[in-house]
Amino acid sequence: MTENTLEELDGSFANQILETVDTLVVILNRHGEIVFFNRACQLLTGFNAGEALGRKVWDFLILDEEIDAVRGAFEALNAENTPSHFINYWKTKDGAPRIIEWSNNTLKDEDGAIAYILGTGVDITESKSKEAALYESKSFLRAIVGASPVAIITSNEKGTILSFSRKAEAIFGFKENEALGQNLTLIIPEPDRLRHDQYLNHYLETGERRIMGKARQVTAVKKSGERFPVVIHVNEFHDGVRVFVGFIEDLSEQKVTERRLEDVKNQLQHIGRIGAMGEIAATIAHELNQPLTAAASLAGAVSLTLRKVEFPQRDDAISHLNETVSEIRRASEIIRQMRDFMRKRKTAKSLHDVNHVVEEAIAIALIGAEAGGVHVTTDLGANVGEASLDRIQIQQVVINLIRNSIDAMQDAEKKHLAISTAKKSRFIEIKISDTGHGLSDDVKKRLFEPFFTTKEEGMGIGLSISKSIIDAHQGEITAIEKESPGVIFSIKLPVGGHDKAAKSQ
Ligand SMILES: Nc1ncnc2c1ncn2[C@@H]1O[C@H](COP(=O)(O)OP(=O)(O)OP(=O)(O)O)[C@@H](O)[C@H]1O
Ligand SMILES: [Mg+2]
Structure with missing residues (x-):
């Protein structure tokens, strides 16, 4: 508070007015330090003038997450000299947040240079809560219906369409104003079109729930006449009169996705099977190799033993045994090559x-x-x-x-x-x-x-x-x-x- 104090306003008539109004009035110098903090500000925050003056608002009144935004607004005002509106929280001395709607402006000195920033604010905490309560209202409901990714259509007991959501417009091709007042049969193809009225009458007379409350897959029809699969879920509620509400999901896209997924799955299983066959072959090769090696060495051993004894056709027997050994070795070699081949072909790391x-x-x-x-x-x-x-x-x-x-x-x-x-x-x-x-x-x-x-x-x-x-x-x-x-x-x-x-x- 060295330069830019508000001495010129002190004790003045204007000062007294600012002190007594219910509006929050806070004045900052060009450094952002509070030079004026009226009674309304003091009552709201619980800080008296002595505690507030000379401090920067963002040092004690602003929620952490809003400090940057508030400083930004201050700097913009300080530089560009433009009035601004701003809504932010102030926290009171005991930490309670209040929502304040500010109208900010600059005060200039005689030379036209910015001397002060003036903020006048209204505490809108209570009216904001009222707004929250309004969320429950019909407009909020309409907004939800409008945003729903599922088409929502309501009708009365006679099947007359009462509302037709944006998604319904998108999937059926009818504009809301074309659909309102029409019968639901607008979007139901033959032969169900005829049956629909009967269903409805049957339900109204007997209360028997054939379609009510259950999700069913049916065929619907677009404005263009194109038929397409949908899942429909119908329920009823009372809004003075009995209203039926249908939630409708277009299945045509989903069917395409399902088909694609099925393809991918088949491909994967195919690859899996090829991989498995290679592995089985490799495993068999490995398993066969051991008994074959054993057979070759046993036959070799028999051949050696035979050389030590004399009997007719001994030489023939030895030569057959040797051929046996070399055939077994050849089989082993083929299997070994096959295994190597399988191994090499399959790894793609x-x-x-x-x-x-x-x-x-x-x-x-x-x-x-x-x-x-x-x-x-x-x-x-x-x-x-x-x-x-x-x-x-x-x-x-x-x-x-x-x-x-x-x-x-x-x-x-x-x-x-x-x-x-x-x-x-x-x-x-x-x-x-x-x-x-x-x-x-x-x-x-x-x-x-x-x-x-x-x-x-x-x-x-x-x-x-x-x-x-x-x-x-x-x-x-x-x-x-x-x-x-x-x-x-x-x-x-x-x-x-x-x-x-x-x-x-
Ligand atoms: N998680 C487990 N808990 C209990 N036993 C298991 C488990 N995993 C495997 N086994 C046992 O090991 C055996 C061999 O499993 P392996 O996966 O090799 O063949 P499999 O499952 O019988 O047939 P497949 O060739 O179809 O896989 C199984 O039959 C089972 O007895
Ligand atoms: Mg298994």
Whole structure:
């Protein structure tokens, strides 16, 4: 308050008027410091003049979140010399917020330069609450109806259209004024058109709810005559008279989306199947290789033994045995090549956001599965980040594990499937936990064996495929027992996907 005080107003008549009016009057100097704070301001805020003068309004009267806006308004006034209107909160001495509508202007000195900023304000806290109450009114309702993404049509008992929402205009092609006063049959195609009146009469006479209160899929007709599928949900209410309200959703777009989703699903299953076949072939190759190697070395050993004994056609026998060994080796070699070929062809690793990959897999697994009654929760860790992986293959693994869990919980009382991801120091862990029947000791030992299954319709390849996929990612897949019923399957993928980090942890 060094320069720019209001000495010239002090004690003046104008000053007395400003003091006595009910309007809030506050005057700031060009630095934003309060130089005048009338009685109305003091009564409202609980700060007396001595407490307010010389301080900046935003230092004690403004809510934190509005400080920048208030300073901005002050600076604009200070620079541009324009009157402004502004609504903001003031907080009183005991912290209560009041809504004030301000009308601001500048006061100039004799040279026409801005000397002060004058704010006159009205406390509109109470009338704002009244506005809030008005929200309940019909105009608010109309606004909601107008904003509804579902078409809303109301009619009276005779089927005469009373209201026709904006979305109804959009999907049926009739303007509101074309539809109002018309019968609902306007949007109902033959043959239902005839039946509609009968339905309505039947309901009015008997109260029997055939369509009332239920969502039904029916065919509707546009102004252009085009028929299209809709879901309609009809209810009634009383507004002096009986009013029917129909909520109508255009299904044509949804049908297209559904069809597209179905295509994607088929494609994925196809890719999954090709992947699975490759994996089965690789697994068989691996499994066959061992007995073939054993057979070759046994035959070799027999051939060596034969050399030590004398009997007729010994040389023939030895030569046949040697051929046997070389045929077995050839078969092994073919199988080895086939396995290498399958392996090479299938891996297409690149960096992927692990959470994203898992989320997609969950969605796919739950589309196809009879997830009836299963409560699914996910806890995808923040900062899990990326790993180098073959997206389809890893999704295959997650889907296999989810399906197994759902199978295992079929008869369980509590069905809870929990899927989580977390980043550990050098690997990313995906966990799938269920509350199913768990693993017996025998099953635990043979879990990852190809063709091991305990299910009537199982092939027993889900986990062996999963294991070979995770092995190809230098990762690790394990089953962890839980204290409560169920199993947790854990997949560890190395961060970056190149080192053996997951194995060593
Ligand atoms: N979450 C689980 N809870 C309990 N047992 C499980 C679980 N996951 C797998 N198993 C057991 O491991 C066996 C092998 O599972 P795997 O996925 O390899 O084959 P499957 O599910 O029987 O058949 P499919 O080839 O169709 O997947 C299952 O039959 C089941 O006994
Ligand atoms: Mg399975």
